Amino acid sequence: MSKFVRALALALSLSLALSLCGFAGECEEIRGRVLRLHVLANSDSGADQALKLKVRDTVVQTAAGLFDDVENEAEALEQAKARLPEIEAAAQRRVYEEGYDYEVRATLVNMYFTTRQYEAVTLPAGFYDALRITIGEGKGHNWWCVVFPPMCVSAATQAAELSDVLEPEQEEIVTSPQKYEVRFKIVEILEDIGRQFDEWFGGGEESPAGTATDGAEDGTGRDR
Numbered sequence: 001m002s003k004f005v006r007a008l009a010l011a012l013s014l015s016l017a018l019s020l021c022g023f024a025g026e027c028e029e030i031r032g033r034v035l036r037l038h039v040l041a042n043s044d045s046g047a048d049q050a051l052k053l054k055v056r057d058t059v060v061q062t063a064a065g066l067f068d069d070v071e072n073e074a075e076a077l078e079q080a081k082a083r084l085p086e087i088e089a090a091a092q093r094r095v096y097e098e099g100y101d102y103e104v105r106a107t108l109v110n111m112y113f114t115t116r117q118y119e120a121v122t123l124p125a126g127f128y129d130a131l132r133i134t135i136g137e138g139k140g141h142n143w144w145c146v147v148f149p150p151m152c153v154s155a156a157t158q159a160a161e162l163s164d165v166l167e168p169e170q171e172e173i174v175t176s177p178q179k180y181e182v183r184f185k186i187v188e189i190l191e192d193i194g195r196q197f198d199e200w201f202g203g204g205e206e207s208p209a210g211t212a213t214d215g216a217e218d219g220t221g222r223d224r
Contacts, residue, residue, distance in 0.1 A: 023183045024190070026170050027124040033165045034123070035076045035148040036113070036130040037063075041140030042102050048140050051098055056143055058094040059133055060152055062087050067148045072165065073129065076148035080108060080131050091133055102136035115188050118145055118152075121162065121174045125188035 039059065041052035066083060070076045080087075088106035095102050109132050115125045123146075131147060145152030149162050163171055173180055 023173070023180070024187055026167075026173055027126060027187050030124060030166065030170050030174060031126045031128050033073050033170075034128065034146050035067075035073055035080065036123075036128050037145050037147045037152060038109075038111070038130045038132045039143045040132065040134045040138035041142065042136030042138065044140045048135070051095065051100060051102075052135060052140065052143060054098060055091050055094050055104070055133060055135055058090050059087060062090040063131075063147055067150055070148060073148060077108065077129060080147075084108065084131075087131070087133075091135075095135065100136075104136075105132075105134045107132050107134070112191070113144070115184050116144065121146070121151065122184065123174060124184055125191045 037059065039052055039056045042048040063083075066079055067076050070079055084106050088104060091106060092104040095104055108129065110127055110129050111132070112127050113123070113125060113130075116123055130144075149165050151162070162174070166174070
């Protein structure tokens with residue numbers, strides 16, 4: 001291999017590495033600017049999965065307007081924390097109304113999600129703050145969406161939009177998945193490797209929302 005070819009290969013490798021570092025940094029910023037909703041079914045039985053969707057509807061309705069005056073993810077966490085008992089009580093009532101006695105738990109956690117698409121938005125893999133609703137044993141397929149900015153709840157016109165909480169470069173990343181497909185995959189692989197090391201050496205336990213965590217996503221994303 002000639003010196004020119006080696007130099008060209010090295011230059012391309014460095015360019016790719018720098019590009020990936022920049023992309024990974026933007027992904028980290030994205031993860032810190034949204035709040036996700038995560039609903040876990042008791043099991044994968046047809047009845048439990050149907051119940052999950054009914055509880056989801058109740059939670060989404062209860063959370064409608066919750067983030068209308070919120071400007072950032074930190075404020076969204078505070079709002080969700082303040083209303084957590086109300087959200088949990090509403091979800092529990094829905095379970096009882098449907099004839100089940102499962103316990104419902106509403107918690108704010110920082111947890112791992114794989115790369116997921118919600119409508120026209122693709123969110124990179126990594127750790128996100130999330131409002132988690134666990135029904136019973138929480139061993140069934142899950143459902144997720146984004147509650148801040150409000151993408152799965154009804155919001156007033158003053159609610160923050162995606163463009164209000166993300167920089168233009170970040171908004172382009174989440175709305176142009178085909179353009180960044182390879183880099184999304186590389187980031188997910190790197191995040192998975194890092195999470196594996198955390199589980200080996202850090203205990204692998206989830207943390208309350210707003211803190212570092214070693215947790216993992218329990219299910220398979222949105223209903224499939």
